Amino acid sequence: MSRLRSSSPYLVIGAVFLATVAYVLTVLPGRSAPPAESPSPSPFVHSDGLSDSFDGYLMRPVALPTVRGKDIPVSFHILGPDGLPLKDYETVQERPMHLFVVRDDLSGYQHLHPTLTDGLWSTPLTVQDGGSYRLYAEFTPKGRGTLGHPTVLGVSFLIPGDTKLAPLPGPAPTSVAGKYTVTRLDGIAHLNVGRGTLLKFQVADAVLEPYLGALAHMSAFEVRTQALTHLHPAANELTFHTLFVNRGEYRLFMDFKVAGEVHRAAFTVFVT
Template sequence: MSTFTPSSLRRRALAAAGTAAVLAVTLAACGSSGSSMPGMDHGTHPSAASSTGSTPGMNHDSMAGMDHGSMGDGLVDAEDGYTLTSTATELPTGKDTTYAFRITGPDGKPVTSFAVDQTKRLHFYAIRSDLTGFQHLHPTMAPDGTWTADLAALTPGTWRAYASFTPDTGTGEDRDFVLSRTVTVPGTAQATPLPAPTTSTEADGYTITVKGIPMVGMAHPMTVTISKDGKPVTDLQPYLDTYAHLTAFHEGDQAFAHLHPETKVNRDNGGPDLAFQAMLPKPGNWRLFLQFQTGGRLHTAALTLRVG
């Protein structure tokens, strides 16, 4: 669990002031989980620190179970002087590749100081326009501020790359940003229809059930229950300082939302129920990606929720 310093507590207080905002749910793909869910790509293996869940570092999340209200929907590459820059407009088809980028500040210089959020200084996401092939990665940063994300093989089409971060200095200090850019993967793109809305799905032999559908414009309780072979799962391990990591994307415009459970972490004894306060900002279909860890292995599940 995170250790809180006066600085991290100050960050929480600042973030809490903006939590009346829009943010949501997902079920993400980070690391290679071996999940059989179609249209999903799991990126790289979790780090040893992530696997143990014991990485020290402050977590400045706003309120328990709700993510940062100031993030916006992630559909712009620049906000309040901070810009996601990259020379990459095209990535190769069908093979592992890297995506290099920088975050520049209001002074036009690369930002190199970032606050730790869920044990990481920056979270990177990639998803195709039809909401398939999702990857959640934790890139590395060079001294000059260049980040490198190691992407698993991409299929042809238009992809959107997101960077989620909090500057640790400057005018954006303590503020959470999600910025994104699109990139093309050449070839004949074949769109995959979004799976129909449902409240239950399976991954790696686990059954994931969602109760309490989020409603537009208001926080709404939502519970994710995990079971296996008809029995409740009670051995969830911490992953990124929590028992689950969820990311959601809106059908059509790829608007981004993210939250994590308000359930307190108690060693390797998580589950079967994970409680959330979810608010999705737009009506329509949202594709949710859920990550959770058992026995040192990261699992990923995905489902579609309809928000009216």
């Protein structure tokens, strides 16, 4: 009898322990806060030309400029997920490939359309000053469709020697393109980050002709990173659908055609 009484405290402790374990395993999980949801994939994830590869595609340069001059040969392959040169592309804004060139101070912008021969893209390029430049190859692989974002890959090249850097112009409501003045209809209003916005323009005293399947073509570069943002033109009006994913300054280049000649306007905008 005394042995039973001496062991009873241990039995009580054991019973309490088992009850506690049962409570933790069965009751608490139902009363605990639900686990935090994992973040959804960002709707803004797409290529911006700051990398030579994206989504299984690789831009492999064959010839890049090393000195300044006119008509310097540039050539490159776009390798597909199978590691072979890609030969089939969708036609977007009347071209299978749009090639952009800009210096790291966002001067020297060029918009070119290279030719494709057996998987090799090539074009002549004029480089007027030294500095660090980047090539942006914008394309859509065949079968992907033309409504979404194109793939944009990029490679950089360096031109040694004296360089005259160009300061970034501040925001302005107008831009002079040859003998034409282009007006941003909302002036210098700031744009909102992550929110779709329509940018509307007007060219005074000009009859615009279709250029690359629209009234104009526009590319936007983030000043801080030089990331390229593709802006989609609206049909039959000088308007562009924009959605910027980062705050800061952007430099916009707009090409339009009048009387068979292409002109270029440039704007700086703030995104807040």
